[in-house]
Amino acid sequence: MNLLVIAFAFTLLSTSCNRKETTSAPLPDPYLELWHGEDTLYTPENNMQVASVTVSDNKVLTASVTGGKAFLKTVEAGGVDVEFTGIDGRKEKLRVWVRVPFYMWRSLVNHATYKPQVKVKIADAALSAAVTKELTEKLAKPYYINFRNEDSAWYFNIPETQRFTAWYSYKDLRFILKVNGETNEYKVLTHKDRKILGLEQDLTTRYQALHPGKGVELVVTVEYVQDQLPPG
Known part of the structure; x- marks a missing residue:
């Protein structure tokens, strides 16, 4: 289209x-x-x-x-x-x-209702606490994505406003974002508030590979973005 x-x-x-x-x-x-x-x-x-x-x-x-x-x-x-x-x-x-993604997604880190979530189930208690802390701090960092065309975007960290070239794909409530050498795949969660989207990421396999033998059963995060249309 x-x-x-x-x-x-x-x-x-x-x-x-x-x-x-x-x-x-x-x-x-x-x-x-x-x-x-x-x-x-x-x-x-x-x-x-x-x-x-x-x-x-x-x-x-x-x-x-x-x-x-x-x-x-x-x-x-x-x-x-x-x-x-x-x-x-x-x-x-x-x-x-x-x-489909069109203009901008801005992350929500202090929203009263839609708050980032970290779900961790790891047998090793020390690793469980470390992973939970690492991901919680990561999700607390605000950003926004400015979509440029059908597969490229600008990714901005806030407040540093560092800009990175990003590549993305979106289809059937699946969002893949490639930025700064890292690829992340999300399941998109829709809500009654049509401007709010949840981005659910299953990191279980990634952490099982990083920490074999530590009893990694589940590592899932959910972050929220606000969809915005151009002003005017």
């Missing part, structure tokens, strides 16, 4: 939202944001029991009906119109945006 097209679509969405906040003008249709790889069972407004559903572009999103609800499955980034027909003949429309 051409990034200019995605940028234009998100700019329209941002502009529409800002206009709604300042003038109270309603959006033409309800809208829903999904991250690529995020599928959902959706119930239209007024608890409509869905009989059929159509999508304007099946290359972006597909839909089917199960138990009176619509199962929306993301395919690629973009915006689509979805129309639901209820068992009583009523019709409802929905605008769906399927998103």
Whole structure:
């Protein structure tokens, strides 16, 4: 998907939202944001029991009906119109945006709700404490990622504001980041707050290789980032 097209679509969405906040003008249709790889069972407004559903572009999103609800499955980034027909003949429309990393992710280290987590299960007590301390300190260091195009980004440490060239890939809620000679792979966790994403990393195999015979059973971290769109 051409990034200019995605940028234009998100700019329209941002502009529409800002206009709604300042003038109270309603959006033409309800809208829903999904991250690529995020599928959902959706119930239209007024608890409509869905009989059929159509999508304007099946290359972006597909839909089917199960138990009176619509199962929306993301395919690629973009915006689509979805129309639901209820068992009583009523019709409802929905605008769906399927998103990928676009502008910036900023890490959250002092958020009241979304706090970094370190989960360690190691038989060796001294090693368990050392690994927990090491990872806790690492997750406490803020950063942000400025996405440049479909596979490259700038990675900034805060407050040093050191900039590193980074390479990334994102698909099906899997995020891989290569920066400063290190590759990290994350499972992306979505939340009710659509601007917040969790990045879960399973480091168990890595630490088992570093410390054989120490009883490393589990090493998992979760950090949180705030997704941001361009200003304007």
